[in-house]
Amino acid sequence: MNRKVLVVDDSLSVARQLTKIVDEIEDFDVIGHAKNGAEAIKLFKTLGPDVVFMDIVMPMMDGLQALRTLVRLDPEAKVVVISSLGGSGQKAEEALRLGAMNVVSKPFEPDKVRTILNRLFGQEQG
Amino acid sequence: MGIQFFGEFLIDRWVITRGQLIEALELQEYRNLKFGEVAMQKKYLSEEQVKRINDEQKRQDIQFADLAVALGELNEAQAREILTLQKNNHLFLGESLLELGHVTEDILERELSIFKEEQARYALEKVEILDEVPGSLVLEVSVDLTRKMFHRVVGLLLKVGPGQIEKEAGTVSEARDLHLTVGISYIGSTSVLYLLSVSSELAVTIATSMLREDASDEPEEVIEDAVREFANMVCGNAAAKLAQLGQEVDIAPPETYTVLPSAPADKVVVAFPAHLTEGELDLRFFVPSS
Incomplete structure (x- = not known):
């Protein structure tokens, strides 16, 4: 069975772009899209994704707050943070401290998304 | 990346x-x-x-x-x-x-x-500004990243002329009411507003690149979202570049305007003449007047 991916981003175009990239990767399917942190938590509980791609800056509840909650709900949760502020690193660093497994900066490179996903689950086997 | x-x-x-x-x-x-x-x-x-x-x-x-x-x-x-x-x-x-x-x-x-x-x-390439304005590094990096992202993400070549304070609308850039304007505020050591205006044709081209599929039949909200996200990516990467250059700034979420906003009393407009191989755009900033 394919691994389930949840995409969390308030931008519909980013979510669609990432969904297209993920769906083209063998063994992975996007099963849902949340537009803010609160919705992410709800979908995380109902859909039980294997991995979550989470934007940081979002209305209602931001990605860092949602990440805290997800890690509390499931300490093994695999969350990859989407960063539009790649190089400044501050928020990405904070996300890594809070338990994010990796950071992917925009614009997305399909190869990087593929590597991140494969490594997340490859590591599990190793 | x-x-x-x-x-x-x-x-x-x-x-x-x-x-x-x-x-x-x-x-x-x-x-x-x-x-x-x-x-x-x-x-x-x-x-x-x-x-x-x-x-x-x-x-x-x-x-x-x-x-x-x-x-x-x-x-x-x-x-x-x-x-x-x-x-x-x-x-x-x-x-x-x-x-x-x-x-x-x-x-x-x-x-x-x-x-x-x-x-x-992503090394900073020369961007000329004729007038001395506060926050000029933010402007230079933003213009440069706009150029680079148009090339990398949209596949279009953007040529930008020297920026200068625009005392009257339309004297430096065309200041047309293009289809859509997206504004992003830089917050932190400087307060500068980045404004990118695009024609409806260019908005669809940007959306097509962002969505990785033909966006001609997409609803307006999707096109707008894609242009907002493109501008967000430009300014996000500009903030990252500025951090590498030692200047810490953050960015506010993008705002969309259907009519070009006018500068508040304490700001001046710095406009850059810009030319794309395909489609029309205007590039300007509101910067503190002193």
């Missing part, structure tokens, strides 16, 4: 683990004292004074050192001395990893050189 920070690059290349990065960041945080902490160590400021300046900083958009001088808590020589001390004692991420034994000198040297080579495509 856009501009990366060195830690992310090292994890990507399997040089270090996430845990090792976190340890190195913690060591950096412990060693790299804030301006106020150094001022207290030197006994130039008391804890109460630092707290007062920090509180004042929440009301004013000014860096700690400048504010401390403006409030008469420090003289300029003391502020300079602290900034120099901070700079000379700064522990970089690579040094932190080396100290913790997570990388060897050889590996660090090799990785740094590959990192620099990869990030070289």
